[in-house]
Amino acid sequence: MKFSLKRILATIGAVALTFAGLAAASSPATAAPAPYKGAYITLLTPTLDETNTSEAAMNQAMANTWIDATWFATGLKYQRSFAPVGSTVVFTYHVADKDGNALPGQSITLRINKQYSTSQAAVTVDGQNAKPGTASADGLRVAHITDANGNVSFTVINKDAPGTVEHEPASFTDAPVISVDGLDDIHCQVLPYITGAQEKDDHTVISEIHYYDPTSSDPAPVTNPTIRQTLPVLNDTNSIHRADLENLFSVQNNWYPSGIGVRQAYLPTGSRNTLAYHVTDDNGKPLRNATVTVHVNKANSSSNAKMTNGTTPTDATKNNGNVAGSQDQAIWTGTTDGFGNVFFDMHNTDTVGEAAPASLTAAVPTTGGVFSQIYPEVTAGADHADMTEFHFFGTFKAPTRSVAASISGTAKVGKTLTAKKGTWAGTATIAYTYKWYRCSVVGKTVTTAAPASSAKCSAITGKTLPTYKLVAADKGKFVRVLVTATNPAGTGLSLSKSTATKIG
Missing domain, CATH: 2.60.40.2700 (Immunoglobulin-like)
Structure with missing residues (x-):
């Protein structure tokens, strides 16, 4: 299966940063919002489309009958896909109101091994083990809060043993390969909804992952993987595309491989955002279980923003200027999930940033900037990757x-x-x-x-x-x-x- 970056961005383009979204990230704190009735909940990751969903037409037709029965609201999606046994899959959702505005601060409950789904995969979420779903109960329910951009993530880790699950399908668009007795029908079905609201009010998505024994290990070595940023979503309406720097870095000079993408973007001072990448191998297939190294306040960038992922803050004593021996101020590492996605908590801890820009596409300041240049790698020098320079604006006020x-x-x-x-x-x-x-x-x-x-x-x-x-x-x-x-x-x-x- 070859994944298209264009398709990924089309899928999640609705959550691109806007000034309204940035204002929400830095607005005064208020009481937790009441549960929103009729939310629109869309799946951002994993990216499921016609190339990697099983029996798509049949499953959506089934979902339509559930809508007709008024069990679910209009727009329900039902998608089934596959992941190797033992995989980690991060489900990320965007939650919006009827007008498409993000809903920050909403509690979202994920139903895991959903009732009536015959799900029996051994999975954990937040360290809690899910039981098999039954006709009377879900296997587990876990609640998380949407961030300032209306996004929320749940990490589902499969714990089934190899040899006890399904066979690998010839194509991810095929039906699951299940024995006659059904004992190896190992899948996990999940459904998000607004906590405290009626589930049938939300326009949501049911995702079902079937776990299989791979017939062969993922190909190695990987020579030139591609690493594309998927969150925050950046495009020509909310960031600055620096084609001149792409040319300088990889055409006029060989500092980076060809295919580098360079953008500059604005975020509120003190904001916390999810930084996510989609990683594919030399053949365009998702690269699973790969270690991704992220260079933060990168060497030779003169970045000065205070950044942390919750465990590793930037070290301002390391000289990252354009000098001999320049150093990164922090290294973050993560592992891609079963769909080639990797996620980082990106938190700026400055309290005073740059002046607010006239627009999200205004040129970044040449002096007095508060910024962090970030670059991901898998193979230490041979990746086709996205470099992003985040500029932080505004003043972060204490409570x-x-x-x-x-x-x-x-x-x-x-x-x-x-x-x-x-x-x-x-x-x-x-x-x-x-x-x-x-x-x-x-x-x-x-x-x-x-x-x-x-x-x-x-x-x-x-x-x-x-x-x-x-x-x-x-x-x-x-x-x-x-x-x-x-x-x-x-x-x-x-x-x-x-x-x-x-x-x-």
């Missing part, structure tokens, strides 16, 4: 509260108190943590600090959720909660009043 934290519930042993975090301003995304206190003195006022010694409070060990069930030790005491709001620019505190009466 400040306008409405204090508060507590609701009945002050009685056995009852549950609920913390409300209050209202905060600051650049999203803000993370909130909770700490409950047991006090001997009533707390009549709110503060922006932890309890003073005069409040005679002690922290309740291990209680860090927004809810707290009162226990016998609370009887005769007052209870209050401390909310901590954090983003890369700083931290804010909000201490609630205590319960109005002692716990009874």
